[in-house]
Amino acid sequence: MEMSYQLRTLRKKREVDSIIRDTIDKLLVLRFGRSSDPLCLQLDDILSKSAREVSKFATIALVDIDSEDIQVYVKYFDITLIPSTVFFFNAHHMKMDSGSADHTKWVGAFHEKQDFIDVVEAIYRGAMKGKLIVSCPLPPEQIPKFQLLYKDV
Template sequence: MSNVVDTLTKKKEVDSIIRDTIDKVLILRFGRSSDTVCLQLDDILAKSARDVSKFASIALVDIDSEDVQMYVKYFDITFIPSTIFFFNAHHMKMDSGTADHTKWIGAFHKKQDFIDVVEAIYRGAMKGKLIVTCPLPPEKIPKFQLLYKDV
């Protein structure tokens, strides 16, 4: 499969794609290409890239790259894959009924689920929102046992 989605391994590359992606949703997938769930997600991202290209750009960030650790720490990437959304250099959050609104954790069930999420983020961003509600039903949202102290 041809790699239609760039893989970023340098902080400078991540900085510039965040800064230079204007009036489009930027989707950054943090993970590693050797991980099975990352590969499932990458397949969906690659298949969706053309469909969302008018309003979104997708890039993969290799979390094993020494040079991007600042982002891994900043976004608290503990589960992979973790997908972060931006719009005009603003971090877009999404309320999907989980404890973490800052990122999407895990893969999407289907290509259409991913496209629906990106469209919702784009529409919200165009209205000036920094947080949007996830358009997917709860059963389509990956569940992770997040460990919090006595929540």
């Protein structure tokens, strides 16, 4: 049986600030969403089941987008679709080219645990080489497709 790992939920801007600042030489994975959303729950299940396997090189936390104090981050990362997952390495925002117009975050859930682990490993390896953007290691059919809505266009 797989062990699920309890993930920390951040509800305050200072909690997000400090985890970004204090996560050193590890990839920080921040899932923006809400625990009542079915797709977020699906993603959270994958994240919690992967947490132990990636714990040597990644830290995972959940960010409650309904928290008033978090709105500065919701706006900054333009979180319009949930779940959205943002990656950091040594306080640098890591980007990933997965074939969409938005390289700043992963939108949606992962199909399976291994997809998430592959993405985390790819971003971590890129970060260790000093890259701020990496190519998505997943085949296109494993990447959720979303129509990005641009405001004022």
